Amino acid sequence: MVLNELGNKINNVLQSLSKEPVIDKRVLDAMLKDISAALLSSDVNVKLVLKLRENIKKTVDLDKLAAGINKNKIIQNAVFDELCKLVDPGVEVWQPKKKKQNVIMTVGLQGSGKTTSCTKLASYFHRRGWKTALVCADTFRAGAFDQLKQNAAKAHIPYYGSYEESDPVQIATEGVAKFKEKNFEIIIVDTSGRHKQESQLFDEMKQIYDNVNPDNVIFVLDGTIGQAAELQAQAFKESIDVGSIILTKMDGHAKGGGAISAVAATKSPILFIGTGEHIHDLEKFSSRSFISKMLG
Numbered sequence: 599m600v601l602n603e604l605g606n607k608i609n610n611v612l613q614s615l616s617k618e619p620v621i622d623k624r625v626l627d628a629m630l631k632d633i634s635a636a637l638l639s640s641d642v643n644v645k646l647v648l649k650l651r652e653n654i655k656k657t658v659d660l661d662k663l664a665a666g667i668n669k670n671k672i673i674q675n676a677v678f679d680e681l682c683k684l685v686d687p688g689v690e691v692w693q694p695k696k697k698k699q700n701v702i703m704t705v706g707l708q709g710s711g712k713t714t715s716c717t718k719l720a721s722y723f724h725r726r727g728w729k730t731a732l733v734c735a736d737t738f739r740a741g742a743f744d745q746l747k748q749n750a751a752k753a754h755i756p757y758y759g760s761y762e763e764s765d766p767v768q769i770a771t772e773g774v775a776k777f778k779e780k781n782f783e784i785i786i787v788d789t790s791g792r793h794k795q796e797s798q799l800f801d802e803m804k805q806i807y808d809n810v811n812p813d814n815v816i817f818v819l820d821g822t823i824g825q826a827a828e829l830q831a832q833a834f835k836e837s838i839d840v841g842s843i844i845l846t847k848m849d850g851h852a853k854g855g856g857a858i859s860a861v862a863a864t865k866s867p868i869l870f871i872g873t874g875e876h877i878h879d880l881e882k883f884s885s886r887s888f889i890s891k892m893l894g
């Protein structure tokens with residue numbers, strides 16, 4: 599994962615810092631400059647980088663640190679905490695409720711990995727004992743229903759969809775009603791994407807939202823798209839009440855900037871990351887372990 603490149607760069611900066619005999623303002627500024635450069639080269643938004651720099655400066659006030667204190671350690675901790683903040687909006691992570699009918703609606707552009715993530719998510723809950731079902735309301739992409747059907751069948755997860763009905767709102771409404779009637783605890787609705795953020799896509803999304811009344815809307819984002827993530831995430835957040843994020847393709851060329859921008863634009867936590875094409879390639883997200891892993 600290219601994300602490690604960012605981790606390596608930051609590690610190198612921190613290692614050079616630990617070799618400095620004296621840590622003064624000049625050394626701290628040089629280190630902050632190098633960390634900023636590493637983040638910018640990984641597509642992290644410049645405003646966020648400036649904020650991170652400011653926060654570290656505030657935490658590490660060299661004039662106020664007592665003599666003899668390990669400045670190096672304080673700086674390392676401040677950098678780590680600020681990196682965590684970049685991928686953690688500080689809001690409570692959504693959890694489904696037992697013995698309730700939790701409806702999850704996924705949104706995202708075509709190709710982001712939405713259908714794959716829906717089946718991964720369904721399998722995740724199914725394996726943990728939740729009565730789980732899938733609804734395919736993606737009537738736009740030919741083959742979406744077949745893809746979902748095959749994966750759902752393999753994982754023994756009930757599914758709903760139609761080859762004849764072309765109205766995604768009707769399919770979503772019917773599918774959710776059917777599974778609610780049968781007391782399913784987790785009902786995941788896969789909606790259609792488009793190549794661009796067209797108004798039709800958002801209209802359709804809103805209609806489905808109004809009809810199925812989801813408990814959580816998950817925005818599925820391709821982790822490899824870099825800077826474009828910010829605008830995309832913003833557009834979705836403005837159109838629908840995005841509650842969480844699944845970041846896909848983190849096994850590929852993800853640089854980290856996409857993740858960070860999406861969290862900043864939606865103020866929503868990342869629930870899971872997709873780490874491959876297989877149904878089990880879904881990892882629960884934790885900002886501290888994500889950053890620890892990144893730093894190696």
Ligand code: GDP
Pocket residue numbers: 706707708709710711712713714715739791846847848849850871872873874875879
């Ligand atoms: P959708 O149009 O958003 O429903 O996208 P799909 O679910 O069909 O996924 C698009 C492509 O991305 C497929 O080839 C998936 O196998 C692939 N994909 C989805 N998630 C991941 C992931 O986490 N890692 C990798 N490597 N590929 C993924």
